[in-house]
Amino acid sequence: MAKLTKKQKEALSKYDPSQVYSLEAASSIVKDITLAKFDASVDVDVRLGVDPRKADQMVRGVVALPHGTGKDIKVLVLCTPDKEAEAKEAGADYVGLDDYIAKIEGGWTDIDVIITMPNVMAKVGRLGRVLGPRGLMPNPKAGTVTLEVGKAVKEVKTGKIDFKVDKFGIIHASVGKVSFSPEKIEDNIRELILTISKLKPASSKGTYFKSIHVSSTMSPGIAVDKGSIQGI
Numbered sequence: 001m002a003k004l005t006k007k008q009k010e011a012l013s014k015y016d017p018s019q020v021y022s023l024e025a026a027s028s029i030v031k032d033i034t035l036a037k038f039d040a041s042v043d044v045d046v047r048l049g050v051d052p053r054k055a056d057q058m059v060r061g062v063v064a065l066p067h068g069t070g071k072d073i074k075v076l077v078l079c080t081p082d083k084e085a086e087a088k089e090a091g092a093d094y095v096g097l098d099d100y101i102a103k104i105e106g107g108w109t110d111i112d113v114i115i116t117m118p119n120v121m122a123k124v125g126r127l128g129r130v131l132g133p134r135g136l137m138p139n140p141k142a143g144t145v146t147l148e149v150g151k152a153v154k155e156v157k158t159g160k161i162d163f164k165v166d167k168f169g170i171i172h173a174s175v176g177k178v179s180f181s182p183e184k185i186e187d188n189i190r191e192l193i194l195t196i197s198k199l200k201p202a203s204s205k206g207t208y209f210k211s212i213h214v215s216s217t218m219s220p221g222i223a224v225d226k227g228s229i230q231g232i
Contacts, residue, residue, distance in 0.1 A: 007035045011219060022228035026214045027186035033219045034178045039070070040217035042178060042185055046171045046196060047210040056203045059171065060164040062143055063195040067184040068159030070177035071112075075153055076100060078116040078124055078138075083149050087115075090153035097123070104130055111136065115144045115152045163192070169210075171196060178216050189214065190229060197232040208232075 011033035015021070021029060034040050050057040076094040077087035078101065087095045094100060094111065097120060104127050114131065116124050116138045124138060131137040138144040142162035146152050163173045175188040193212065200208050209232060213221040226232065 020223045020225045022225050026222045026224045028182040029222050030214050030216055031178050034216040036218040039177045039179045041174045042176045043215050044173050044175050044189055045213045048169050049207045049210050050169050050204045052165050052167055057201045059199050061199050062162045063192050065159040065188045067188055073112045075156055076111045076114045077149050079149055086150040090150035091157050092153045113156050114138050193229050194231050
């Protein structure tokens with residue numbers, strides 16, 4: 001068994017990994033056990049009682065985090081010329097169409113979110129092999145294929161994220177930074193969990209929320225008591 005580092009020992013001294021904590025307590029502990037020198041992300045892992053192999057049990061959605069993600073999100077808008085001014089005014093980092101499609105085909109993916117319009121998806125669709133594996137492909141369900149490009153840009157910039165259950169039945173999401181107050185971390189996590197709760201497939205039987213863990217980029221995971229989150 002690998003030896004624990006000094007920082008790992010220090011983190012483990014501040015909580016009991018075998019215990020389950022309330023969401024309020026976990027939101028505070030994750031700050032205490034993060035000893036990285038940078039502003040680490042706060043992440044949530046939710047294991048659901050669904051079978052993602054079945055189309056009617058695929059859980060996917062979007063949520064507007066009350067306090068944002070704390071990240072500077074780089075947004076590319078692929079749109080027709082009549083929408084370029086709207087996208088730029090809303091705060092998009094890159095705006096265009098054919099020139100950026102060519103850049104992406106050449107390997108450029110230095111962006112976090114791509115927003116586009118239904119009438120240009122025929123062009124964008126051919127980028128699937130590049131964008132799909134990176135989670136960058138625009139999708140109507142995520143609100144990234146829309147005629148209201150300005151509104152979509154503003155929502156992404158202020159903390160709207162999309163999430164999807166993976167093949168193991170787990171949703172991974174980044175919900176803020178350790179520099180956030182415990183209250184802001186708690187608010188963001190609660191909003192995510194309540195949104196996931198509303199998306200429970202009708203065909204899913206048994207326990208829906210199997211486990212919830214909170215961690216930061218460099219910290220161990222903290223088990224959260226589902227009973228401490230009202231509404232699920």
